[in-house]
Amino acid sequence: MSGRILPEIMRRHLQMYLVVGSVNCLAEPSRVVQEALAGGTTMIQFREKGRSALTGVPMLELARQLQDLCHYAGIPFIVNDDVELALELNADGVHIGQDDESADSVRARIGNRILGVSAHTIEEARRAILHGADYLGVGPIYPTISKDDAHAVQGPAILYEMRKAGIDLPIVGIGGITIDRVEEVVVAGADGVAVISAVTQAEQIRAAAEGLKKKVVLSIKHPGMSQKL
Numbered sequence: 001m002s003g004r005i006l007p008e009i010m011r012r013h014l015q016m017y018l019v020v021g022s023v024n025c026l027a028e029p030s031r032v033v034q035e036a037l038a039g040g041t042t043m044i045q046f047r048e049k050g051r052s053a054l055t056g057v058p059m060l061e062l063a064r065q066l067q068d069l070c071h072y073a074g075i076p077f078i079v080n081d082d083v084e085l086a087l088e089l090n091a092d093g094v095h096i097g098q099d100d101e102s103a104d105s106v107r108a109r110i111g112n113r114i115l116g117v118s119a120h121t122i123e124e125a126r127r128a129i130l131h132g133a134d135y136l137g138v139g140p141i142y143p144t145i146s147k148d149d150a151h152a153v154q155g156p157a158i159l160y161e162m163r164k165a166g167i168d169l170p171i172v173g174i175g176g177i178t179i180d181r182v183e184e185v186v187v188a189g190a191d192g193v194a195v196i197s198a199v200t201q202a203e204q205i206r207a208a209a210e211g212l213k214k215k216v217v218l219s220i221k222h223p224g225m226s227q228k229l
């Protein structure tokens with residue numbers, strides 16, 4: 001990448017952001033990602049975390065496989081937490097939280113790659129921006145089954161508060177987001193939704209991703225209309 005990603009391009013990548021690892025998938029992870037991409041997923045985060053998470057060579061092989069799928073689909077491939085892995089793979093970016101390596105240090109290591117930072121408060125959001133974040137991951141907006149150590153549920157109000165405080169960086173809402181909740185997340189100020197279970201646990205993965213994406217796009221263009229879908 002020749003420079004930092006433009007906010008308007010970042011916002012589009014955040015519309016239907018799938019966070020995924022082998023632990024979350026009912027079907028084979030590469031199959032899940034293929035289907036999700038066919039449904040219009042706009043960015044993927046590789047998050048290989050949890051009790052039965054892969055490590056070593058199998059983890060690396062899965063990461064490469066998913067990265068290739070993203071490459072062919074023309075969407076960014078982001079690595080959760082592990083900056084070394086992101087650099088080794090030449091991934092498009094990294095997502096870090098408040099308990100991970102600090103954002104300014106990660107920015108210095110990854111150059112112009114995409115940097116996503118989790119923020120739970122206006123203060124954390126402002127610091128992340130100063131430290132070079134390209135987007136903020138805000139949540140959990142609703143209760144989640146996919147992260148044991150998640151912060152307290154914040155509700156869509158946190159998105160309103162951040163926007164009201166003048167935070168205009170691209171934001172993705174995360175945590176317990178289902179198709180019925182997309183509109184209120186977008187209307188509250190998010191540019192898109194990041195999901196694990198709504199896609200990885202769906203019976204029809206492609207249709208699930210497609211439905212979420214359509215609802216985000218409609219909620220951005222015509223707030224209020226997406227109820228009719």
Ligand SMILES: Cc1ncc(COP(=O)(O)OP(=O)(O)O)c(N)n1
Binds near residue numbers: 045081147172
């Ligand atoms: C898009 C997005 N937003 C938030 C998170 C959570 O990151 P973090 O708080 O570091 O927790 P872990 O995912 O590392 O368990 C995320 N991964 N993605």
Ligand SMILES: Cc1ncsc1CCOP(=O)(O)O
Binds near residue numbers: 019143144177
């Ligand atoms: C990684 C993460 N960070 C905050 S909530 C969450 C889990 C989101 O998963 P789900 O979409 O299944 O609630």
Ligand SMILES: [Mg+2]
Binds near residue numbers: 096
């Ligand atoms: Mg983290």
